[in-house]
Amino acid sequence: KAEFHNLQELRHSPSLVTKVFIQRDYSEGTMCRFQAKFPSELDNRIERTLLEETVKTLNSYYAEAEKIGGQSYLEGCLACATAYIIFLCMETRYEKVLRKISGFIQEQNEKIYAPRGLLLTDPIERGMRVLEISVFEDRGSGGSSPSSTMSSGSSAR
Amino acid sequence: MKNCEYQQIDPRALSVTPLSAQNLGEKKAQSPRRKWEVFPGKNRFFCDGRLILSRQSGVLPLTMGLIVVTCGLFFAFDCPFLVKHLTIFIPVIGGVLFVFVVISLLRTSFTDPGILPRATPDEAADIERQIDTSGSSTYRPPPRTKEILINQQVVKLKYCFTCKMFRPPRTSHCSLCDNCVERFDHHCPWVGNCVGKRNYRFFYSFIISLSFLTSFIFGCVITHITLRSQEGKSLVQAIEESPARYPLCLVICFFSIWSILGLSGFHTYLVASNLTTNEDIKGSWSSKRGAEESENPYTYNSIITNCCVTLCGPMPPSTKDVLERVVHSSDFPVLCSPGTPKTTPQVLNVSSRAAPTSEPSPSVGCTQQQARQPAATALDLKQMVRLVAQCHADGES
Numbered sequence: 001k002a003e004f005h006n007l008q009e010l011r012h013s014p015s016l017v018t019k020v021f022i023q024r025d026y027s028e029g030t031m032c033r034f035q036a037k038f039p040s041e042l043d044n045r046i047e048r049t050l051l052e053e054t055v056k057t058l059n060s061y062y063a064e065a066e067k068i069g070g071q072s073y074l075e076g077c078l079a080c081a082t083a084y085i086i087f088l089c090m091e092t093r094y095e096k097v098l099r100k101i102s103g104f105i106q107e108q109n110e111k112i113y114a115p116r117g118l119l120l121t122d123p124i125e126r127g128m129r130v131l132e133i134s135v136f137e138d139r140g141s142g143g144s145s146p147s148s149t150m151s152s153g154s155s156a157r
Numbered sequence: 158m159k160n161c162e163y164q165q166i167d168p169r170a171l172s173v174t175p176l177s178a179q180n181l182g183e184k185k186a187q188s189p190r191r192k193w194e195v196f197p198g199k200n201r202f203f204c205d206g207r208l209i210l211s212r213q214s215g216v217l218p219l220t221m222g223l224i225v226v227t228c229g230l231f232f233a234f235d236c237p238f239l240v241k242h243l244t245i246f247i248p249v250i251g252g253v254l255f256v257f258v259v260i261s262l263l264r265t266s267f268t269d270p271g272i273l274p275r276a277t278p279d280e281a282a283d284i285e286r287q288i289d290t291s292g293s294s295t296y297r298p299p300p301r302t303k304e305i306l307i308n309q310q311v312v313k314l315k316y317c318f319t320c321k322m323f324r325p326p327r328t329s330h331c332s333l334c335d336n337c338v339e340r341f342d343h344h345c346p347w348v349g350n351c352v353g354k355r356n357y358r359f360f361y362s363f364i365i366s367l368s369f370l371t372s373f374i375f376g377c378v379i380t381h382i383t384l385r386s387q388e389g390k391s392l393v394q395a396i397e398e399s400p401a402r403y404p405l406c407l408v409i410c411f412f413s414i415w416s417i418l419g420l421s422g423f424h425t426y427l428v429a430s431n432l433t434t435n436e437d438i439k440g441s442w443s444s445k446r447g448a449e450e451s452e453n454p455y456t457y458n459s460i461i462t463n464c465c466v467t468l469c470g471p472m473p474p475s476t477k478d479v480l481e482r483v484v485h486s487s488d489f490p491v492l493c494s495p496g497t498p499k500t501t502p503q504v505l506n507v508s509s510r511a512a513p514t515s516e517p518s519p520s521v522g523c524t525q526q527q528a529r530q531p532a533a534t535a536l537d538l539k540q541m542v543r544l545v546a547q548c549h550a551d552g553e554s
Contacts, residue, residue: 024325080358124474
């Protein structure tokens with residue numbers, strides 16, 4: 001049976017067709033990077049370069065957050081010297097970058113993805129495991145039936 | 158134990174309007190619950206989800222008790238004598254070390270070690286779909302491993318059946334806590350929690366400072382007894398004369414010193430080579446195992462860099478966001494956070510409610526927004542994104 005976890009199926013409103021997941025790229029170790037491979041399900045929904053650009057920018061943000069260098073060492077040593085109490089008062093650099101990322105994703109959703117019927121989910125809400133892209137179909141207009149990927153997804157159970 | 162954070166909606170139930178109105182009325186009484194209240198792992202939460210502990214807290218009270226009792230005895234019986242005969246700095250140093258040890262212990266015990274939230278049902282389905290490309294109708298459990306290349310080294314990723322995902326490298330599933338933990342080191346019963354990516358530095362500072370503390374107390378007690386015996390009495394007489402209490406102090410310190418010093422030494426080696434206890438015990442990167450030469454792909458090949466990265470590296474935030482609210486209602490499966498300053502606002506995966514009823518759902522900002530939408534108009538995607546933005550704004554204010 002078809003599963004609708006997040007949206008109710010209603011007429012004249014966008015309904016969730018499927019979700020596409022961009023997995024992590026571990027080729028350079030455990031630092032956070034997402035694969036630049038373009039998922040085939042989005043071939044006719046969005047231009048390849050736009051998505052790749054988004055993923056590349058996200059990867060650069062995460063690289064900035066996890067960068068090991070002078071500032072992160074200073075933060076770490078200061079924290080150790082104060083018995084880590086400083087973490088309760090101060091926002092770490094990682095958290096600052098995560099806030100920037102969530103703002104970036106929101107902006108990308110508004111400008112690029114929502115007009116194409118897609119929605120990005122911030123990876124932090126999925127444990128930084130995947131970049132989830134929800135694909136919507138506006139059932140009120142167009143009259144195009146949901147793509148076959150949905151039915152094949154259901155039958156995989 | 159709930160596996161899902163929300164209930165699935167049955168699309169057929171939605172078409173019956175009077176019934177859904179009735180349901181809404183019933184559901185109004187149900188208040189939104191926080192994610193930690195429905196967390197599927199075996200953890201305990203305190204202070205409204207801000208502190209996390211394993212359900213099997215082990216011997217944490219014993220650890221605290223031993224430290225407090227030993228230090229208490231030290232301050233009560235050794236310090237007065239030593240202050241008189243040596244220097245005032247002895248209790249000062251002891252006090253500083255004691256405070257550092259206790260704080261490190263509490264931070265290790267109550268910090269999220271790096272728990273990975275379980276895969277959402279959509280994610281799990283996607284993974285299964287990718288594996289089951291043959292399209293056979295018979296259900297086959299997914300293969301257990303996936304091989305990837307990290308720094309030209311082949312690493313096998315295992316599939317976790319509990320969390321329904323392929324575990325990232327260096328992640329392991331702790332059976333005691335029933336969670337996948339990133340950079341899993343070990344589950345420490347003394348501390349009552351797993352030791353993983355986020356609290357390894359606290360654990361390390363705990364054992365190092367504890368080593369210093371026990372060595373310091375041991376040294377002071379020996380000095381005390383020696384000084385007493387030098388005042389004209391023999392050593393045995395000095396011990397006999399002393400209250401029976403500080404031999405106890407001595408004995409505890411003596412036995413714990415060797416184990417703690419040994420553990421500190423072992424973990425210093427692990428930090429310097431960027432290994433985890435788990436990997437070391439399993440011999441994952443031992444070059445003697447098998448015919449293939451396997452090296453640790455995570456090491457920076459420099460002791461100083463490895464130490465700095467492990468101990469002073471950037472502190473990743475908790476990915477569980479257990480402070481967020483989850484509305485338990487089959488009509489409003491909303492994941493929306495009211496937003497504490499440190500949590501990142503969550504994207505609203507919500508629908509429009511085109512039914513004629515417009516009762517506000519339990520007091521969560523987003524659903525109230527939703528209810529205020531005029532029932533008759535369709536909600537397009539742009540409006541949804543605007544809802545998301547509004548929800549963020551509400552959450553952050």
